[in-house]
Structures are given as structure tokens and as C-alpha cells.
Amino acid sequence: MDKRKQKKKCTETSAQPDEMSKGSPPTAICKKTRNSRKSKIKFRCDYSPTPLKVLQARGWTRVQEPKDNSWDIWWCDTSELKLALDGPVKLEANQRVSHFRNHCELTRKNYLYRNLRRYRRLLVKANKSREAELCNAMPMSFELPAEYRMLVEEHRRCQGTTWIVKPAGGSQGRGIFLFQRLKDLTEWRTKECVMMPDASDLDTVPAVPVATYVVQKYIDNPYLLEGRKFDLRIYVLVTSFQPLKVWLAREGFARLSSEQFSLERIDERRVHLTNMSIQLKTEARKSEGERVQSLGRKLPLNWLRSHLTARHGRELVQRLLRNIAGIIMASLQSVQSVIIPSKNSFELYGYDVLLDANLRPWLLEINASPSLNATDPDDFRLKFDLIDDLLSVLDLERLLTGRETRVGGFDLLWDDAPVWSADQPRELNIFLGADNDRADQLKRLRERLGVTKVPGGGG
Ligand SMILES: Nc1ncnc2c1ncn2[C@@H]1O[C@H](COP(=O)(O)OP(=O)(O)O)[C@@H](O)[C@H]1O
Ligand SMILES: [Mg+2]
Numbered sequence: 318m319d320k321r322k323q324k325k326k327c328t329e330t331s332a333q334p335d336e337m338s339k340g341s342p343p344t345a346i347c348k349k350t351r352n353s354r355k356s357k358i359k360f361r362c363d364y365s366p367t368p369l370k371v372l373q374a375r376g377w378t379r380v381q382e383p384k385d386n387s388w389d390i391w392w393c394d395t396s397e398l399k400l401a402l403d404g405p406v407k408l409e410a411n412q413r414v415s416h417f418r419n420h421c422e423l424t425r426k427n428y429l430y431r432n433l434r435r436y437r438r439l440l441v442k443a444n445k446s447r448e449a450e451l452c453n454a455m456p457m458s459f460e461l462p463a464e465y466r467m468l469v470e471e472h473r474r475c476q477g478t479t480w481i482v483k484p485a486g487g488s489q490g491r492g493i494f495l496f497q498r499l500k501d502l503t504e505w506r507t508k509e510c511v512m513m514p515d516a517s518d519l520d521t522v523p524a525v526p527v528a529t530y531v532v533q534k535y536i537d538n539p540y541l542l543e544g545r546k547f548d549l550r551i552y553v554l555v556t557s558f559q560p561l562k563v564w565l566a567r568e569g570f571a572r573l574s575s576e577q578f579s580l581e582r583i584d585e586r587r588v589h590l591t592n593m594s595i596q597l598k599t600e601a602r603k604s605e606g607e608r609v610q611s612l613g614r615k616l617p618l619n620w621l622r623s624h625l626t627a628r629h630g631r632e633l634v635q636r637l638l639r640n641i642a643g644i645i646m647a648s649l650q651s652v653q654s655v656i657i658p659s660k661n662s663f664e665l666y667g668y669d670v671l672l673d674a675n676l677r678p679w680l681l682e683i684n685a686s687p688s689l690n691a692t693d694p695d696d697f698r699l700k701f702d703l704i705d706d707l708l709s710v711l712d713l714e715r716l717l718t719g720r721e722t723r724v725g726g727f728d729l730l731w732d733d734a735p736v737w738s739a740d741q742p743r744e745l746n747i748f749l750g751a752d753n754d755r756a757d758q759l760k761r762l763r764e765r766l767g768v769t770k771v772p773g774g775g776g
Pocket of ligand 1: 456481483487488489490491493533534535536537547548589590591592669671681682
């Protein structure tokens with residue numbers, strides 16, 4: 318993080334230092350905020366069941382008529398984004414939409430890799446080696462078909478390496494496989510390209526662009542829990558890219574594979590891919606007895622944090638969390654100049670991060686539409702609270718002072734500069750995997766603001 322840009326963001330109160338500004342916020346802010354409080358919030362949400370439940374639980378009014386443009390927030394699918402942002406009526410400055418226009422700069426695996434590589438070069442030129450190092454967070458990757466030759470060379474150089482092939486715009490583990498011998502990739506590539514029109518047909522058959530794949534070095538020494546591989550799902554809320562404002566959710570989870578890890582079985586997707594969709598398919602196939610024994614499941618981030626702290630000590634775990642936050646910031650800064658700025662957009666990103674046996678975090682991908690469907694009651698609680706707190710951060714009701722560094726389960730990580738913790742002045746405001754006492758925090762926040770309902774309307 319850029320030292321020169323660092324500014325001490327919060328000077329907060331002693332009782333609960335991480336939640337509020339110290340003393341009363343300037344009267345001007347209070348007056349302005351309280352005079353313009355908004356009570357009737359309207360929303361549009363057509364496809365996402367959990368956000369819909371939260372929006373309704375807040376007592377907000379649903380707009381269902383497609384031509385009705387009076388919504389304050391549209392929780393839309395990425396497929397509806399164009400409609401939401403470029404509808405027939407120009408958006409008002411305070412209407413919010415749940416995605417940024419060209420989110421794919423972060424969420425397509427090949428673009429993310431390119432952006433990080435480009436940003437790294439800039440940092441190296443500027444002699445910012447520590448920041449540049451954070452841009453090496455993704456395993457070495459090649460784009461197919463464009464970089465096939467380079468991949469072949471690298472494969473020759475690193476005999477015995479395992480590689481993973483992923484569709485650049487894929488999700489839920491679809492189309493992913495591992496290989497070690499180049500022969501296996503060539504065979505797959507031949508099959509992939511059979512679907513393409515022959516060059517001689519190009520006059521008659523419209524050319525279909527070849528699907529882009531990312532071939533990535535497979536992290537073959539993952540950190541294991543009871544012999545099983547896992548990866549982390551971390552939630553990050555960006556409320557603005559210009560200036561960059563980033564909130565980090567305390568809660569998240571580790572997705573644990575249901576099978577023992579082994580490089581002997583590279584064809585076994587449930588050993589190597591920790592996606593819930595793949596692990597749940599496995600579960601469905603098992604008998605009841607096996608299901609009880611099986612461990613393909615989610616473990617809360619705070620459990621993992623305590624587990625790692627008990628095994629490796631607080632300092633190492635703090636360093637790991639700082640590293641993860643640094644990687645998150647590097648990825649967002651790498652696209653800051655590329656994302657089309659919009660005052661209307663916000664986005665909840667789902668980061669997939671893998672830890673290797675040396676506790677090095679690897680960034681695998683970033684999702685613009687992380688699954689908000691719950692797999693069990695605990696998962697529902699986590700996702701419901703996550704969205705509820707996100708809506709409090711957005712502050713459509715205009716209750717907050719704008720200087721908060723914590724709202725429920727979200728901590729402000731970046732506000733055009735790093736944000737420092739109030740109670741530990743030499744620490745950054747990172748509480749990833751810390752206990753989420755959101756209900757108490759929101760209660761204190763409400764008391765402080767002199768309001769009775771939101772923030773935390775659903776809880
Ligand atoms: N380079 C890698 N090394 C080790 N495991 C990986 C790697 N890339 C992906 N995986 C595993 O495959 C899963 C799916 O990969 P991901 O990049 O998240 O694609 P998808 O969009 O399909 O979820 C990850 O959750 C992880 O378990
Ligand atoms: Mg994924």
C-alpha cells in the first residue's frame with residue numbers, strides 16, 4: 318500500500334472504537350444527513366431470492382412494473398445490467414445498481430491476469446517492489462489459444478508440473494480439468510477446435526470466435542485440513558472506483574473438498590475443485606451413512622482463523638490476513654483506471670483464494686455474482702446478514718455520517734487511502750475472520766445516530 322497516500326481515517330470512540338467517529342460528527346454533516354433522511358425506499362429485484370428476502374425484510378417497496386423507473390436500488394443480474402444502467406430514462410444520481418458496467422475486467426480470469434500483470438509493470442517502474450509483489454498473486458497463467466506456444470515452452474522448462482485448464486469466463490468448476498502431459502492438452506485442443514469451421518469454409522460459415530481458456534499452474538501443495546483441500550470465499554464490497562472505496566466482510570467461509578487430496582488422481586474433480594456445486598453433486602450420490610461422514614462442506618472463516626492461530630501463532634496469521642487484504646487492493650487498483658466510473662454502481666465481489674502449505678495466499682478468481690443462494694441454515698444466516706449490512710453501508714436512507722469505518726459485518730479497508738484501525742493505531746482496519754458481533758455494533762450505531770430502525774433493518 319502506498320505510504321505517501323496513507324491517511325489516518327478514523328479517530329473513533331473508546332467504547333466501540335471501530336464503529337463510530339470520535340465525539341459527535343461535525344454538526345453540518347449531522348444536519349445535512351438528518352434533514353434529508355429518506356423513508357420510502359423502492360427496489361427492484363427480479364431473480365435473486367436471498368437479496369429479495371432482505372430487501373423485503375427491510376420493509377422496502379418492490380417495483381414490479383418494468384416501466385416503473387422510480388426504484389432507489391436495482392439488485393440486478395449481470396445479464397440485466399445494460400437495461401438497468403442504460404434504460405430509457407437517465408438514472409438519478411442516487412439510484413444504485415448492483416454491478417459496474419465492465420466488471421469483466423476483474424471477473425474474467427484472463428482479463429484479471431492481464432490487468433495484474435500490467436499494473437505490476439507500472440509498480441516496478443515506480444520502484445514499488447512490495448506493492449508489485451502483491452500483483453504476483455495469481456498462479457502463472459497462459460491464455461489459449463493466443464499464448465499456446467509460450468505455454469508449450471514453459472511446459473518443457475518445468476517438466477512434471479501439473480496444470481489446470483479453465484474457461485476464461487466460466488464458473489462453478491464447469492469445463493475445468495487438470496493435466497500433466499502436453500499430449501493430453503493437445504488431444505483436448507484438437508477436440509475443442511473440431512467444432513470450429515474449417516478455414517476454407519470461412520466465406521460461407523460465419524466465423525465463431527474460439528473460446529478463450531486460461532491454463533494455469535496448479536497449486537499442488539495446498540494447505541490441508543484433515544488431508545483435504547479447501548479454498549476461501551471472501552466478500553468485498555466496492556461502493557466506488559473513483560475514488561476507490563472498499564469494504565471487507567468479516568464473515569466468509571472455507572469450502573472443503575469431500576475427498577482426501579492426492580496428486581495421484583488428477584482426474585477426480587471432487588479432489589481438486591472445491592466449488593460447492595461440485596462437492597454437493599458428490600454428496601447427492603453418496604449413501605446417507607457416507608454423507609454423515611463426509612466433510613465436503615463450508616467452514617466459517619472465524620473457525621479457520623482460530624484454527625490457524627492455534628497452529629501457527631497470531632503474528633503469522635495477521636501477516637496472512639494483511640497479505641490477503643493487500644492482494645484484494647492490488648486487484649482493485651489494477652482496474653481502477655479501466656472500470657468505467659459510475660456513481661450509480663456498487664458491487665459485491667466474491668474472491669476465491671487458495672492457501673498453500675506455506676500459508677501463501679493465491680488469488681484464483683473474482684466473481685461478480687457470487688452465489689447468494691444458501692446451502693444450509695447457517696449459510697442463509699451468513700448471506701442474509703451480509704446483504705443486510707451491505708444495504709446499510711449503501712445508506713439509501715441517509716442515516717450515516719459518511720465517516721463510519723464499520724457498519725455491521727463490514728469494515729472499511731480503503732477510502733482513497735488505507736484505513737487504519739482505531740483501537741490499534743499501527744494496524745490496518747482488517748478484521749477478516751474476526752468475530753462478527755454485528756447485532757451489538759448496529760445497536761450501538763443506531764443509538765449513536767438516534768434512529769430506531771435501520772441500519773440493520775432485517776435483524
Ligand atoms: N491454480 C489452481 N491451483 C489449485 N487449485 C485450483 C487452481 N485454480 C482453480 N483451482 C480449484 O478449482 C476451483 C475452481 O476454479 P475457479 O478458478 O474458481 O473457477 P470457477 O469459475 O469455475 O469457480 C477452485 O475453487 C479451486 O478449488
Ligand atoms: Mg470459483
